[in-house]
Amino acid sequence: MRAITIKEPGGPEVLTLAEVPDPLPGEGEVLVEVAATAVNRADVLQRQGFYNPPPGASPYPGLECSGRIAALGAGVSGWAVGDEVCALLSGGGYAEKVAVPAGQLLPVPKGVGLVDAAALPEVTATVWSNVFQAVHLRPGETLLLHGGSSGIGTMGIQLGKAIGARVAVTAGSAEKLEACRALGADVLINYREQDFVEALGPDGADVILDVMGAKYLDRNLDALAVNGRLVIIGMQGGVQAELNIAKLMAKRAAIVSTSLRARPLDEKAAIVAEVREHVWPLIDNGRVRPIIDTVLPLADAAEAHRLMESSTHIGKILLRA
Structure with missing residues (x-):
């Protein structure tokens, strides 16, 4: 099969389309013939040498994909060869095939094309696990999304409104x-x-x-309501900042920070199961949809990374396999 490899850490030009061995599905996994994948900030960090895949994960970038099941590993039930799916990955989406734990599969929602479905797994899992599972956004509360026009931001707006929250966004x-x-x-x-x-x-x-992380920490505390909850999921503004504990205590606030990629399989499966239960019906009935800026061929991964780094896009950037 063909996959995007990283010759060495560097700029977008280090992304190379190459022939590599096909993956084989292990126990509890399925083999997906990839229709499309999506570009995420984590892929850029991996390309730059700052975010290596977790042990045992595919070395190729790509944290989500859509496609058709090509083979089932031992012990897999509830899925069949030919099923159209999308999937949350630890890596390997920038390829023509990828092995996926069955617990990280989702059916392609009604009304969403197979390619477009690649825009859904990472953003839905990220928003659901952070905004709803971790800090329990409630109807009537105000949700502030930094980077409101990003893939995560556009999904966060829709899910926040779907549960009756007031949504504020920042954008440039x-x-x-x-x-x-x-x-x-x-x-x-x-x-x-x-x-x-x-x-x-x-x-x-x-x-x-x-x-943003460090750059926004103090101002985020200023912006929190009493009993507010700050969830940090990125480090675009740095990794170290001084925390005013008195300010945090005065607000009776909480700071939570999470990542998704390296979580154990059972935790990812639990997140995906809740996404399927709570988010998929909203997509099926059209209340929530993927927001896609650009679709490029897999061979143009370098151009896709340049677009990501320019921050001129709105929503997701996809790579068609």
């Missing part, structure tokens, strides 16, 4: 904010021109989903 252009407004965002904040703490007002946000 009028075009991106308009896309967020069209998805239902209530408060639109241009971070290049506005301070998000001031824009939220004195009541603040009950839940903040943050991809």
Whole structure:
């Protein structure tokens, strides 16, 4: 099969399409013939040498995919060869085939094309596991999404509105904010021109989903409501910052930080099961949909990474296998 390999850490040019051995499904796994995968910030970090795959994972980038089941490993039930699926991966999506633990498979939702379904597993699992499982966003609360026009942001807007939350977003252009407004965002904040703490007002946000990390830590605390919850899932703004514990205590607030890729298989399976139970019906009935900016051939992975790093996209960038 063909897969995107990383010759050495570096820029997008190190991504190379090469012939590699086909993967074989182990016990409890299925082999998926990939229709498409999606580009995530974690793939960029892996390419740069900062985010190696967990032990036993495929060395190729790609944390999600869609496709058809080509073979079943021992002990797999509930799936059949030919089923159209999408899947959460620990790696290997940038390839023509990938072996996937059966617990990380999802059926392609109604009304979503097979290629477009590649845009769903990572963002739905990330938003659900953080905003709903970890900090329990409730109807009527305010959710602040940094990077509201990203793949995670566009899914967060839709899921937040679906449960009756008030959703605020930050983004860097009028075009991106308009896309967020069209998805239902209530408060639109241009971070290049506005301070998000001031824009939220004195009541603040009950839940903040943050991809910036260190750069935003103190201001995120300022923006939290009393009993607020800050969830940090990215480090685009650095990894070290000073924490004002007095401010945290005064807000009676909580800070949670999670990652998804290296979680044990049973934890990932539990997240995927809840996504299928709670999120898939919203997609099936059209209340939630994947937001896709660009679809490129797998051979153009380098161009896809350049687009990701330019931050000019809205929603997901896909690679068609």
